[in-house]
Amino acid sequence: MAIELIDLKKYYPDGTKAVDGLNLTIENNKLTILIGPSGCGKTTTLKMINRLIERTGEDIRFDGTSIDEIDPIQLRRSIGYVIQDVGLFPHMTVFENIAVVPRLLKWDEEKIRKRVNELLELVNLDPEIYRDRYPAQLSGGQKQRVGIARGLAADPDILLMDEPFGAIDPINREKLQDALLEIQDQLKKTIVFVTHDIREAIKLGDKIAILNQGKLVQYDDTEEILRNPKNEFVEELLGSDRVLRSLEITEVREYYKKDFNVIELSDNLKIKDVLEEMNKKNATYLFVVDKKGRFLGYVSKKFIEKVKEDRDLRKLIKQIETVRPSSNLLEAMSIMMSSGLSVVPVVNDKVQILGVLRLRDLLDVFESTGEDSI
Numbered sequence: 001m002a003i004e005l006i007d008l009k010k011y012y013p014d015g016t017k018a019v020d021g022l023n024l025t026i027e028n029n030k031l032t033i034l035i036g037p038s039g040c041g042k043t044t045t046l047k048m049i050n051r052l053i054e055r056t057g058e059d060i061r062f063d064g065t066s067i068d069e070i071d072p073i074q075l076r077r078s079i080g081y082v083i084q085d086v087g088l089f090p091h092m093t094v095f096e097n098i099a100v101v102p103r104l105l106k107w108d109e110e111k112i113r114k115r116v117n118e119l120l121e122l123v124n125l126d127p128e129i130y131r132d133r134y135p136a137q138l139s140g141g142q143k144q145r146v147g148i149a150r151g152l153a154a155d156p157d158i159l160l161m162d163e164p165f166g167a168i169d170p171i172n173r174e175k176l177q178d179a180l181l182e183i184q185d186q187l188k189k190t191i192v193f194v195t196h197d198i199r200e201a202i203k204l205g206d207k208i209a210i211l212n213q214g215k216l217v218q219y220d221d222t223e224e225i226l227r228n229p230k231n232e233f234v235e236e237l238l239g240s241d242r243v244l245r246s247l248e249i250t251e252v253r254e255y256y257k258k259d260f261n262v263i264e265l266s267d268n269l270k271i272k273d274v275l276e277e278m279n280k281k282n283a284t285y286l287f288v289v290d291k292k293g294r295f296l297g298y299v300s301k302k303f304i305e306k307v308k309e310d311r312d313l314r315k316l317i318k319q320i321e322t323v324r325p326s327s328n329l330l331e332a333m334s335i336m337m338s339s340g341l342s343v344v345p346v347v348n349d350k351v352q353i354l355g356v357l358r359l360r361d362l363l364d365v366f367e368s369t370g371e372d373s374i
């Protein structure tokens with residue numbers, strides 16, 4: 001379900017403009033991050049979506065329907081909500097905590113039992129072990145997993161998450177983030193996720209909305225934000241290693257080129273044929289493939305010019321690591337760094353060569369991220 005925030009406002013009687021004319025379309029089935037400095041209106045925005053806070057201006061629409069036309073209780077039950085300290089009821093077991101909304105919706109007990117087990121499996125908690133525990137008998141990370149399961153209990157289209165992993169130590173936080181990505185892969189919900197951790201935002205977000213003082217500063221696909229921060233405020237928020245992050249989330253497929261020099265190895269291929277080919281193509285190296293187009297390595301001009309004509313060509317082929325189109329640019333660059341070559345071959349699952357990624361193509365990424373130096 002898509003959520004449109006239209007000139008959304010929350011003004012408090014004391015004059016605080018917590019949210020000040022926010023226009024944002026949160027897309028169906030995507031994970032959208034709300035990020036910005038403390039007090040910029042993230043939580044207020046989230047709570048206006050599920051009507052825990054009433055807006056003071058303009059509208060919120062769910063697939064086109066105004067929030068005013070939806071019964072608030074109905075609305076709240078159809079939106080999953082996960083918060084930092086989880087808010088698990090201490091006197092209820094894990095099972096009972098997850099079953100709260102399904103029971104309000106009057107599901108039959110058998111259906112609830114099945115659903116709770118399913119959800120515990122989904123968040124990687126063994127139902128046999130954890131179902132009957134009380135929150136006090138769980139670690140922080142486990143509580144948060146139960147919180148996610150509870151948010152998903154009634155199979156809502158929308159999941160609102162307010163700094164859900166904020167209080168978790170870094171290692172468990174990573175695990176919970178991975179779990180959330182897996183869950184989203186399977187369930188494809190419309191998730192609005194509030195965080196003030198830019199790493200978390202980049203890792204999780206399909207799209208990122210950057211807020212400041214109740215207003216939208218920039219809203220775009222995560223990659224686009226990293227590549228083209230709109231102003232200094234966004235740049236500062238992203239931090240200085242944004243080039244590295246940009247490389248990390250960009251796939252090789254976007255940058256590799258299909259023009260490359262290649263030669264097929266056959267039994268009667270001689271060194272002089274290779275040199276001739278290199279001269280013809282004005283190439284300093286050639287990739288070598290077998291008859292089926294499988295990548296074997298490369299030969300460099302500098303090297304084979306010096307060897308005797310009767311040397312076995314096979315022995316002159318140098319190995320080089322390859323990448324796939326789905327590899328990221330940071331992996332590709334580390335390979336270039338360790339091989340000392342300014343190229344890396346791109347191959348498919350059958351190790352057939354598809355193209356080449358050159359260091360100079362990567363420079364485009366640096367240029368478009370506006371850094372002066374690497």
Ligand SMILES: Nc1ncnc2c1ncn2[C@@H]1O[C@H](COP(=O)(O)OP(=O)(O)OP(=O)(O)O)[C@@H](O)[C@H]1O
Pocket residue numbers: 012014016017018019036037038039040041042043044045196
């Ligand atoms: N009842 C209230 N009366 C007046 N101002 C309020 C009230 N509730 C919240 N605010 C103010 O509204 C602004 C936005 O608050 P909100 O909780 O949405 O910020 P946030 O971006 O979620 O911040 P944080 O990252 O610190 O959680 C803040 O300046 C806050 O002080």
